[in-house]
C-alpha cells in the first residue's frame with residue numbers, strides 16, 4: 369500500500385461518530401478522502417473544515433442502500449482522484465427488540481445497511497483494486513460480531529455476517545494483493561445509541577411481555593455509558609490497518625472490547641449467557 373498521504377480512501381458513514389473521527393484522523397495525515405452519508409449538511413461542514421480548498425476531501429450525499437448512489441459514489445471518487453486505494457466500510461446502525469415482535473421489514477433494513485450495502489460497495493471497488501494490484505477493505509464490525517446478546521440479536525447477526533464475509537473474502541483476494549481487515553469496536557461514544565433508539569421506537573413503544581426486560585436493558589445500557597471511549601480510539605486502529613505493511617486480520621479496541629472477546633472465547637456458552645441474560 370502507498371503511504372497514507374498518497375492514498376485515496378472512501379469512508380461511508382462519515383457524518384458522525386467513528387466515521388467522522390476516521391475522516392479527521394486520515395485527513396490530518398494527508399490522505400485524500402471521499403466521505404459519504406445521508407446528512408449532507410453535516411458531511412459538507414466536515415469536509416469544509418478538513419479541507420477548505422475542496423481539493424482533497426470530497427463529500428457526497430448518498431444513501432448507502434441505493435444502487436444508484438453506490439455507483440455515483442465510486443464513479444465520483446474515480447473521476448476526481450483517478451484511483452481508490454481503500455474502502456472503510458463503516459456505515460451502520462443498531463436496533464433492539466425481541467425477535468418475536470420485530471417487524472421483518474425493519475430486520476431486513478438492518479441487514480440492508482449493515483451487510484448488503486457493504487457487499488455492494490465492495491463489489492464496486494474490487495475491479496479497480498484488482499487492476500492496480502493493491503487495495504484494502506476495512507470492515508467496521510463490532511464486539512457484537514463475536515458476541516450475540518438477548519434483545520440485540522438482529523444487529524449482532526449483521527455483524528456476525530460481516531465477520532464471516534470478511535474471513536472468506538480475505539482468502540479470495542489474497543492472490544490479487546488486496547487485504548481485508550476487520551475492526552471490532554467496543555462501547556464508543558457516538559450517536560449510535562440515538563440512532564438505535566430511533567430505529568427501535570416502533571417496537572419499544574408496544575407494551576407486552578418483554579416490556580420490563582426492555583426497560584431493564586435500557587437502564588443497563590445507560591449505566592454502561594461510562595465504559596464508552598472516544599471514537600478516535602477506533603480511528604487510530606483504522607490508521608494502523610491502512611499503514612501496516614502486513615496488517616493484522618482483526619483489531620479490537622478499547623481495552624474492554626478485548627476483555628469481552630476473551631471472556632466469550634474462554635467461557636462455555638451457558639456460563640457466558642449468565643453475563644448477558646435478561647433481567648427485570
Ligand SMILES: NC(=O)c1ccc[n+]([C@@H]2O[C@H](COP(=O)([O-])OP(=O)(O)OC[C@H]3O[C@@H](n4cnc5c(N)ncnc54)[C@H](OP(=O)(O)O)[C@@H]3O)[C@@H](O)[C@H]2O)c1
Nearest residue numbers: 381383384385386405406407432459460510556558559560
Ligand atoms: N458506537 C459504538 O459503540 C459501536 C460499537 C461497535 C460497532 N460500531 C459500528 O461503528 C459504525 C459507526 O457507528 P457509530 O458508532 O459511529 O454511529 P453513528 O454516530 O450513528 O454513525 C453512523 C454513520 O452511519 C451512517 N449511515 C447509517 N445509515 C446509513 C445509510 N442508509 N446510508 C448512508 N449512511 C448511513 C450515518 O450517516 P447518516 O445518518 O447521515 O446517513 C452515520 O454517519 C457502525 O457500523 C456501528 O455498527 C459502533
